[in-house]
Amino acid sequence: MSKVFVNIGLSLDGYMAPEGMSIENWDRPDYKNWGAKWGTLMSWILKQQYFRESLKFGPGGETGPVNDMLRNTMERSGAGIMGKRMFDAGERSWPEEAPFHTPVYVLTHEKREPWVRPGGTTFHFFNDGPASALEKARESAGGRDIRISGGADVIQQYLNMGVIDELEIALAPVLFGSGRRLFENLHEAVPQFRVDKVLNTPDATHLRYVRA
Amino acid sequence: MSKVFVNIGLSLDGYMAPEGMSIENWDRPDYKNWGAKWGTLMSWILKQQYFRESLKFGPGGETGPVNDMLRNTMERSGAGIMGKRMFDAGERSWPEEAPFHTPVYVLTHEKREPWVRPGGTTFHFFNDGPASALEKARESAGGRDIRISGGADVIQQYLNMGVIDELEIALAPVLFGSGRRLFENLHEAVPQFRVDKVLNTPDATHLRYVRA
Numbered sequence A, B: 001m002s003k004v005f006v007n008i009g010l011s012l013d014g015y016m017a018p019e020g021m022s023i024e025n026w027d028r029p030d031y032k033n034w035g036a037k038w039g040t041l042m043s044w045i046l047k048q049q050y051f052r053e054s055l056k057f058g059p060g061g062e063t064g065p066v067n068d069m070l071r072n073t074m075e076r077s078g079a080g081i082m083g084k085r086m087f088d089a090g091e092r093s094w095p096e097e098a099p100f101h102t103p104v105y106v107l108t109h110e111k112r113e114p115w116v117r118p119g120g121t122t123f124h125f126f127n128d129g130p131a132s133a134l135e136k137a138r139e140s141a142g143g144r145d146i147r148i149s150g151g152a153d154v155i156q157q158y159l160n161m162g163v164i165d166e167l168e169i170a171l172a173p174v175l176f177g178s179g180r181r182l183f184e185n186l187h188e189a190v191p192q193f194r195v196d197k198v199l200n201t202p203d204a205t206h207l208r209y210v211r212a
Helices: A031-046 A049-054 A065-076 A084-093 A130-140 A152-161 B031-046 B049-054 B065-076 B084-093 B130-140 B152-161
Strands: A004-011 A015-018 A077-083 A103-107 A122-126 A145-150 A166-172 A179-181 A193-200 A205-211 B004-011 B015-018 B077-083 B103-107 B122-126 B145-150 B166-172 B179-181 B193-200 B205-211
Touching: A004 A031, A004 A152, A015 A031, A031 A049, A031 A166, A049 A065, A065 A077, A065 A193, A077 A084, A077 A130, A077 A152, A084 A103, A103 A130, A122 A130, A130 A145, A130 A152, A145 A152, A152 A179, A193 B193, A205 B205, B004 B031, B004 B152, B015 B031, B031 B049, B031 B166, B049 B065, B065 B077, B065 B193, B077 B084, B077 B130, B077 B152, B084 B103, B103 B130, B122 B130, B130 B145, B130 B152, B145 B152, B152 B179
Parallel strands: A004 A145, A004 A166, A077 A103, A077 A145, A103 A122, B004 B145, B004 B166, B077 B103, B077 B145, B103 B122
Antiparallel strands: A004 A015, A015 A179, A166 A205, A193 A205, B004 B015, B015 B179, B166 B205, B193 B205
16 A cells, blocks of 8 residues: 655755745755755755756766665655645746656646646645545555655645655754744644664764554 | 753754743643653653653663763763753753753853752852853863853854864754744854764654864
8 A cells, every 4th residue: 555655855954945945046056045945955956867857857866875865766766745735846947857756636626637747747736624635645656655845834734634655754963043934724633653773974863753 | 162052952853942832821731732842852861761860750761872872971071051941941940950061151241149959959040141251161160171051042052162062962853833943043164074873762863073
């Protein structure tokens, strides 16, 4: 059966995104310094060969255990789910060949025809809520795993539904001070996890938790 | 010169203490389940030989690298600083021989004579604010290091003053859902850190950061 997993970058003080990083300020990365902060959060991934290749950033890059982890994350994924805000930002940032190569369910109230990208990514705009989106994702994942991509509010909803099997966090040694917190709005009975694996690098500490 | 360091336990969702853990509910650990949550956060330390010996919990306990780390934390400390709420809780919980063995400056508005404990701990009740307390701690630390013990609000003040050299976090794989956050109320220009060392165990991931 498909596992449901989260794989995200997080600042040391618990933010998935710095304050000011929103679609309105996409062309103003100096606004509240969000661009530099985001860059620090993501510096580990920009160095990886698999990521560079996947986003057509050109050749080169690291090929060690972090790169293997990235490749594994991509290869295990049979479907994805994301929020509308994350999609909106991605729509402006991803290359034509969006880096998912699976169906991706976008949680939104907007009605829109599926958006088919070269390379195997199709975005489905889904209006029936997170539980129903997860069902659709399971159907289309073909036994592979389902990635809850974000944003924070979407991850919170699935955590509260108790369906997240694995939580993979790249904890970057940066303090944002403000932004969108990952761990917020959790219900009292939120599921518990155990540490499965930790891989430390100077750019990020890769923490992997699985359901306890 | 003395280093200023923080060494604390933190829940995966960023809380130093669960909701409901306050002096009013000290005898009601079932209140909002704070006792069980706190126990999970602290389970790693309760197993360590050095901690058991230090708090007179009896013989036995682990003697590996985590235990060495604990001993090192104690031996490097020449003075401590804590908030009044942490002191109030400790006053009801520590054994007669309080586990610091150094001068400890308690930030408070209360006037009170120094409280001398057997074993070398003396609590000084300090009314002149955190900067002045740090000066006093430096004077009395004899070149050893200064530990900012907590709570969260006290650590936040010293982070914002830019005087924390090292941040040691035992990140426990538990979600509290609510409580007192460590990383909150930070100014924009909060100092940055780099990962110095990570030691992983099933009970906690020990993250050590130093000023970048």
